[in-house]
Amino acid sequence: MTSSLVGGIEDFLAEAQEIVDHLSSTLLAVDQGTKSGGVDPDLINTFFRHAHSLKGLAGMFGQTEVGGIAHHFENVLDALRLGRVRLDRDNLDLFYETIETFHAQLAAVAGGPAHGRDMDALTARLDAAERSKAPWQKSGLPRVPVEPAIAEVLSEYEEHRLRENLARGATLYDVRVAYEVTAIESGLSGMRERLKPVGEVIATLPNPIPGDDVRLEFRFIVGSVVPEANVAAALFGSGAVVSVLPLVTITPTASAATGAGAATEAGAGKGAAAANVGADPGVAAGAASAPPSAGDNVPISLRSVSQTVRVDIARLDSLMNIVGELVLAKAGILRVTERLKGEPELGHLAVELHREYRILDRRVAELREGLLEVRMVPLSTIFDKLTRVARSISRSAGKSVEVVVSGADTELDKLIVEELSDPLLHMLRNSIDHGIEAPETRAARGKPPAGRVELRAYQKGNHVVIEVADDGGGIDPDGIRKVALERGAVTQTRLAEMSARDLLNLIFLPGLSTKSEVSELSGRGVGLDVVKNNIAKLSGVIDIDSEPGRGTTFTITLPITLAILPALIVRSAGQVFAIPLSSVLESIAVDPSRLHRLAGREVVTLRGVTLPILRLAETFGFGPTRPITSAANTWYVVVVGIAELRLGILVEDLAGQQDVIIKSLGKMLSGARGIAGATELGNQEPVLVLDVAALVEEALRREVAA
Amino acid sequence: MRKRVLVVDDSAAMRTLVTTTIETLGDFAVDEAKGGVEALSLLNHAAYDIILLDINMPDLHGLELLGFIRSNPRNKATPIILISTESTERDREKGLALGASAYVAKPFSPEELAAHVSRLAGS
Structure with missing residues (x-):
């Protein structure tokens, strides 16, 4: 490739950095999704697309090392989005590591020190992850059971989503709406927003309207379990027309005939039969009754190795509600017992009833404790993630920061842990971005060159305490005074009589912690007041302690459960x-x-x-x-x-x-x-x-x- | 007469690269669209001599855009070069089945792209 045709390395870096940042944030969202019980397939597809773009970009600019890793990464993600590789902890860790490697590679390309990472090892691991995918036949993948005009323009991924939707029993809806050419963008995003609660938008197909130069028609193919009338109601007033997309029977192609034939016989009704055609190997395994022929790559046992069950937290909530009602019933029994005690001739019954009541009381308490225990997860689930993110934040900040974690095995209600990751991430960013000084400043202050941020957790009675402590520059009280006065948050007199602690607490007021210059790291405009509100929603309290020149410690105190x-x-x-x-x-x-x-x-x-x-x-x-x-x-x-x-x-x-x-x-x-x-x-x-x-x-x- | 070319790709760097490659070939007027939606409005108003289309785009998939182009009288017969990475093999097959004239895998050499464009432009 002639180098004159290729833009400068800055062009590559700018776009590559942006893509890698997208990869990071998408991965966090995916990880979040796995913990709350479901990852939006769209998110996985976005993840894949970013890897794909990075690979294309690196290839064009001759960045073979970045391109090589991106290539293997993309292959794994492609298999993932097509449902052929599992999204488990090991793979998530591998993805985090890959993204960190991209960061290191880009830093090296930008003129930083060589990253010294073992590319062959990473490549081998990515390959291994991809090879773990379920076997499938490359040729003879049958058409999806929809009209040819749609089937022929669906991408492989869209075909997969369409099959997945049919496999889960969803109905396919054909939503048609016309937009003026100038209003397409807003029209499409508005419609996608309205369709989101209804189901999954599998494909968006543009169509010209004959004789109409001003408008274009769009067909949204939507997979949904909601009845047609409800879909129509959700789109009321949008100008869209909803109909059920008819499924067509596909004549199995020669190579797919063996598997699909059995499925067609087994499935009753046109929808079910059509849905089974060409389902993923994993899905089809259940339906195919024919014994696997020799040489097929079929697992010996279908029994799952894992002994754990994933449960939607809403189910635990509803069980907890039932326990709550038991507690109420129990209180009712106790009241009756007390009344019986007052009746002279029923006194012995009251004693017996009270004994039974005590047994019930104990069992209900055990049941409640057991249920609470199920909801508990160790903080390590977010601490691990935070340390990884901290590494990449410090890298972009050009600071060397060591993150030390203690008490990661402290357990908290799953719901609280989920809600904690955003505020903690924000505080961590704050510490690295504003707290830890630049290496030169640290040297001048006689501190070790690497900054230190500690994430500590421990249980204290019915509460869990989490601390985020840094050994950075601390918060300057004069700075707070100045900003607080400027923004009119307090009066001069009030300020004069404030204790050092009250003064520090002012940074939790809206607008006070927002730095005058926008920092790319700590986000734009989101201040500590938001963090404080998030913690308050969890019935927690946040506290701050800071010593100029020595560092800052944030302390969050939370109840163990909200249930x-x-x-x-x-x-x-x-x-x-x-x-x-x-x-x-x-x-x-x-x-x-x-x-x-x-x-x-x-x-x-x-x-x-x-x-x-x-x-x-x-x-x-x-x-x-x-x-x-x-x-x-x-x-x-x-x-x-x-x-x-x-x-x-x-x-x-x-x-x-x-x-x-x-x-x-x-x-x-x-x-x-x-x-x-x-x-x-x-x-x-x-x-x-x-x-x-x-x-x-x-x-x-x-x-x-x- | 100047040939009109449309380049559709969501990557700014890729668009620049493709446009530069084409412009060095001779008298081409290149329009760029940074996604499927932007391409739709351009396609609805102008007739192009060649369209270069990235398959993987966030707003509209390249295949769906291809389906649109093929059903729209204005650019029905315009030669289309698909650009994508080799991993989306099935998508490539479908694209060629939908009437794309050529397929260029990323990373491509400018010479390869130039050869396709020159051939399709009939120059």
Whole structure:
């Protein structure tokens, strides 16, 4: 190739870097998908396409080393998207490593040091992954059972998706809509968005409209399990016309006849028969009753090696709901028992019933614990991913950073772990991008050249604590003061009386942590306030500690599970509330005379410590706290705390302790601050569960604003 | 008369490369489309003498675009060169079955591409 025809190496690097970044983010999304129980096939296809583009690009620019790895990578991903290679942990790890290799290669091409990685070993592993694919016959892959005009323009991948959809019993819909030429792009993306909840868009076929120069017709071939009327309803007003795409019977070609013939006999009805034709080897194995002929590459046993079962977390949730109802029924039995005890002639029955009740109680508790255990996953699932990403972040930042992990075996509810990866990634980015200094600065400060970021996790009572600590430059208090004043977040007077800790906490306010110059690494515009909100949604609290010149530590405190929790039941203004026991420190009877006001805030002094007071009834607008009527009556202060923060919640009565299952309030009330959800007690009355983290935060925010 | 050529590829670097190759051949006016959708509107308004089409594109697949070109009177007979990597073999076969005139596998030498273009342009 004449080099004059090829653009400069900068052209290659710019585009290759972009593709490799896409590969990285797609892989993260794919990994995420495997953990939450399903990967969008579209995502896998995107992944494949990026590898494909990289290979083409590298080839054109004579970058044989990048091209070579990309070539093998693409082959594995091609087999993956066609359902012939499994998406398991080993392969995911291999993909991460491959992408890291691309980063290293590009850095070397850009004039950096040679990467010194073993290309032959990686190539061999990629080949091995590809060779693990299910056997199939290259020739004689039958046509897909749709009209020829569609079948002949479908790509191999689209054919595969079409078969997969038929195999899972989906109906194929033909959605037709016309767009003006100038509005195609917005029309297509709008329609794809509307079709997403309906099913999978397998192909998009453009068609000219005879005699119409201004418009083009598009046919979306959609696989969906939703009835036709619902598809039509979902597209109402879009101008689209929906019909069921008829399946056509394919006469098996000679080479495919053996396998497909058996399937056609076995399958009943036109849809089923057609669907089986040309299904993947894995799918067809179940349907084909003929014994495999000698020489076929058929596995000896169909029994799975794995002893694990993947379960949709929604199923665990519904089981947990049933346990919740058992707990309610149990409470009902206990009430009946108590009533029986009061009947003189039924007293012995009450004793017997109570014994049975205790057995039931124990078993329900075991069942609940067992179910909770199933939901627990070790933090290593995200820590591993984070360390890998950290490596590539530090590389792009031109910094050398060592990531040290401890406590990765600490377990947390799967749902919490899922929601944690984004905030943790953001904090990690923050640490590497803004925390760790450039190598020269570190040298000048007498620090080792490589920065250090620690990810630590440990259990503390009913909570899990996660720390992200760096040995970087720390946060400059003057910088915070300046920005906070500039943005009008606090007044000069308030600023003057703030403690060092309060000052640091200001960086969690919206707009405060956004650097003036846009950093490519920490994202654009997403500040620590978003991280804080994400953590708060998990009933967690984030805290920061920083020493200029020495480093910064973020501490996240989270409940172990959100599914079930022991709670303190309280009453105020006739309403019943549940306060998660994990955040209750103590409850104290107080004489109203001990409440007083300090700087406009109601407070109570307990053992020499002044505590802000929150009146529950007033906070949620249920009217005033009921006055004390008799001298014997007292109010109660429930002292709650999250991290170092304390708050006294004033209630009229304590009604005891009970396990509750939090149910979401639905969309209407999901934004209500201070309410985590609702639950029922034994008497079937709905009870609001307090979100202590939000209440504490709200109370302290008022304090800051005051 | 200048021959009109359309280059459809989602990679900017590839488009530049292909366009440069063609322009060094002589009197060609090259239009570039960075994806299937952009190509559709160009194809609906102009008649081309040669179309170079990448198979794997994110918005519309090359085969579907090919099907469109073949059913649209304006460019029904225009010679089409498919460009893709060799791994998508079945797609290549289908493309040729749909009436593509030539297939060039990435990475290709500019000479190979130039030879196809010259032949199809009849020069």
